[in-house]
Amino acid sequence: MRTGFPEFRLGSVLATSFTGTLSERHGDAVERIPTPQRLVDWLAVYGLAVDSCTAAQLDLARELRESIHAAATAAALEEALPAPAVHVINSRSAQGRAAAALTPEGKRQWRLSPASAVEDALGVIAADAISVISGARDGKLALCASPTCRAAFFDTSRSRTRRWCDMNTCGNREKKARFHANQRTTPPRTA
Numbered sequence: 001m002r003t004g005f006p007e008f009r010l011g012s013v014l015a016t017s018f019t020g021t022l023s024e025r026h027g028d029a030v031e032r033i034p035t036p037q038r039l040v041d042w043l044a045v046y047g048l049a050v051d052s053c054t055a056a057q058l059d060l061a062r063e064l065r066e067s068i069h070a071a072a073t074a075a076a077l078e079e080a081l082p083a084p085a086v087h088v089i090n091s092r093s094a095q096g097r098a099a100a101a102l103t104p105e106g107k108r109q110w111r112l113s114p115a116s117a118v119e120d121a122l123g124v125i126a127a128d129a130i131s132v133i134s135g136a137r138d139g140k141l142a143l144c145a146s147p148t149c150r151a152a153f154f155d156t157s158r159s160r161t162r163r164w165c166d167m168n169t170c171g172n173r174e175k176k177a178r179f180h181a182n183q184r185t186t187p188p189r190t191a
């Protein structure tokens, strides 16, 4: 780890990748955006480059993250959405002023205003959460089967039977646990 900070877990769905910046919520929680600069780094990975971030903006980001987590978890459990979480998501979405632009190569690019780049980026994330939680997008919210994780993830598999938020971490850990349980009967193997 070059920076000395926890590495990011990068998923393909913006909103649930964002909630994944706090992982192992039911175990030894890992905060993957512990400083404003790490939020800047994370946003850059998702095409939401901002020049800087204040401690107050990091607080806003974490408030949005926990609100998306709460609402997505409720949606996955088919429970009523918590009103305070819905309020935060809607406020962040309303206050974002990002403009989607089409590049000559046919890619989407977010244009953020320099004066409110972090708020604009959070608006994009909030809008993504709305599309996922509302069912506007093809897929299904589910909770990771790992008891220490229970992260909400967006299952876009055809069968909608995905069990893990991330195959490389939670899924792999489960596979390893099963491997160790079978070790007495199966000779160890190097992958």
Ligand SMILES: [Zn+2]
Binding pocket: 144, 145, 146, 149, 150, 151, 164, 165, 166, 170
């Ligand atoms: Zn997980």
